[in-house]
Amino acid sequence: MTQFGRARLEDWPLDPEITYLNHGTVGVTPRAVMAAQQAIRDEIERQPARYLIRELAHLHDMPEPEQPRLRAAAAAVGARIGAAGDDLVFVDNATAGANAVLRSLPWGPGDEVLVTDHGYGALALAAEGVIRGAGGVVRTVDLSRAAAGPDAFVDAIARGIGGRTRLAIVDHVTSGSALVLPIERIVAECRKRGVPVLVDGAHVPGAMPLDIGAIGADWYVANLHKWAMAPRSCGILWTPVHRQAAMHAPVLSWGLDRGYTMEFDWMGTRDPSPWLAAPAGFAFLESLGLDALWKWNHMLAWGGAHVLAARWGTAFETPEEMIGCMATVRLPESAGSSPEDAQRLRSALLFEDCIEAPVLCLKDGLHVRVCAQAYNEPGDYERLAEAVASRVG
Ligand SMILES: Cc1ncc(COP(=O)(O)O)c(C=O)c1O
The missing domain is CATH 3.40.640.10 (Type I PLP-dependent aspartate aminotransferase-like (Major domain))
Incomplete structure (x- = not known):
């Protein structure tokens, strides 16, 4: 059975210094798929x-x-x-x-x-x-x-x-x-x-x-x-x-x-x-085992959302059937309310805490969206929870 979590990072060229919780924004191409693409390019150029x-x-x-x-x-x-x-x-x-x-x-x-x-x-x-x-x-x-x-x-x-x-x-x-x-x-x-x-x-x-x-x-x-x-x-x-x-x-x-x-x-x-x-x-996805992967990702997104909301003292009330492998969690009011506040926190998380996750200014306040992928593990969400808590109290 495929083991998921940090050990799987070797399948992707991601920077291991960064806790990457943003798979959904632009994707991340696995090494094996990059090699397949290169083989296609090599064949074209012949x-x-x-x-x-x-x-x-x-x-x-x-x-x-x-x-x-x-x-x-x-x-x-x-x-x-x-x-x-x-x-x-x-x-x-x-x-x-x-x-x-x-x-x-x-x-x-x-x-x-x-x-x-x-x-x-x-x-x-x-x-x-x-x-x-x-x-x-x-x-x-x-x-x-x-x-x-x-x-x-x-x-x-x-x-x-x-x-x-x-x-x-x-x-x-x-x-x-x-x-x-x-x-x-x-x-x-x-x-x-x-x-x-x-x-x-x-x-x-x-x-x-x-x-x-x-x-x-x-x-x-x-x-x-x-x-x-x-x-x-x-x-x-x-x-x-x-x-x-x-x-x-x-x-x-x-x-x-x-x-x-x-x-x-x-x-x-x-x-x-x-x-x-x-x-x-x-x-490549199928080689990971689709059912096991989807279960893992859902478990991380759903569980991670609850960890974040509990640490930040906010509510996470989305029904489980509406959660796949991403979740959006409300930030505490102390995080601010403007698009500029969102950008500031997002940049601080990336450049100072080495965490990539979008901070969004939605209609009802600031939120963080977290993604879950084979290379993520529960500790990633705990790290984000602490990093935000230490910045916004
Ligand atoms: C729901 C949804 N639709 C469309 C897009 C646009 O994707 P692209 O920029 O690859 O066209 C995105 C990008 O994140 C999205 O989240």
């Missing part, structure tokens, strides 16, 4: 034109490869997350996938995109940037009361839908508040009201079991470079067959109007090694 023009994807004026390498990688990834390979395309990141969806939809005056105040801010901005020229608006649903549990989230989003809502963007796992949302139920409520849903699953693949097809969404975007151990930059966009004809890549090139996969698989000359190494990322 015959770059052949690899990129003839073998990588089906390019408009070249003979169709028997199995384009990107399609093989998409099939290998899809098999792990409940998606048919040809419904999946690789993008740089979740943001790029969401931009593609937003730009592929027709927008008119008064059209609304529904987002939530727990959603990732950059996607709300992307929605605003895309639809404002057409007179559309972004409407933000307030989920602050939803700490009550999953039912409250479903109700709040359902109530937020109006007659002009043309799209809902909902996180599967929220970023700042680190909550696992009841995504199937949210999608079902939106669909019942005729509103298509773009699910932002940036924090999901590799972090927990995922069956994209079973969610029933209209699009699903995610990152593989966070929890699925792929090298950066590796995002995916899933689109069901009935929506593929309307989709356009975020960068248009030779594939324009030649179909979903042809358009996304070639957005000009790029380094495809992160996407081609994505199956190696999943293989």
Whole structure:
């Protein structure tokens, strides 16, 4: 059985001097996956034109490869997350996938995109940037009361839908508040009201079991470079067959109007090694033992959150079913209340205490988000608890 904890640090190139509690922000690529990516790059450089023009994807004026390498990688990834390979395309990141969806939809005056105040801010901005020229608006649903549990989230989003809502963007796992949302139920409520849903699953693949097809969404975007151990930059966009004809890549090139996969698989000359190494990322995860890893990570996040809240004298009331492998814990009022206070504490933790963890200024005060990964152990959360307590009393 795999042993988790500090000894596992050897699998990642992380600085052992730093207590790294921030796996979710940009991911950390394991050494084995970096080696797999390098092997792919080495192979590309032996015959770059052949690899990129003839073998990588089906390019408009070249003979169709028997199995384009990107399609093989998409099939290998899809098999792990409940998606048919040809419904999946690789993008740089979740943001790029969401931009593609937003730009592929027709927008008119008064059209609304529904987002939530727990959603990732950059996607709300992307929605605003895309639809404002057409007179559309972004409407933000307030989920602050939803700490009550999953039912409250479903109700709040359902109530937020109006007659002009043309799209809902909902996180599967929220970023700042680190909550696992009841995504199937949210999608079902939106669909019942005729509103298509773009699910932002940036924090999901590799972090927990995922069956994209079973969610029933209209699009699903995610990152593989966070929890699925792929090298950066590796995002995916899933689109069901009935929506593929309307989709356009975020960068248009030779594939324009030649179909979903042809358009996304070639957005000009790029380094495809992160996407081609994505199956190696999943293989590494699987070598750790998925069930054991997820259990360990959940135990650390859930247990760590309680250690922090108890040490700081704050409450941690999130229901356990909404916690995956991250948790966001309120700081004591003495930590301050402004974004500047948050930045100051975050920098002090990193540069003086050697702890990497985001300090967030949320609507209801300052919080710390902690992640849990194979290389973390309970002592990491105790260290953070003490470091903060000694700074803010
Ligand atoms: C929920 C969520 N969505 C989207 C993103 C954007 O990810 P990327 O910057 O890789 O596009 C993040 C990044 O942390 C996120 O947490």
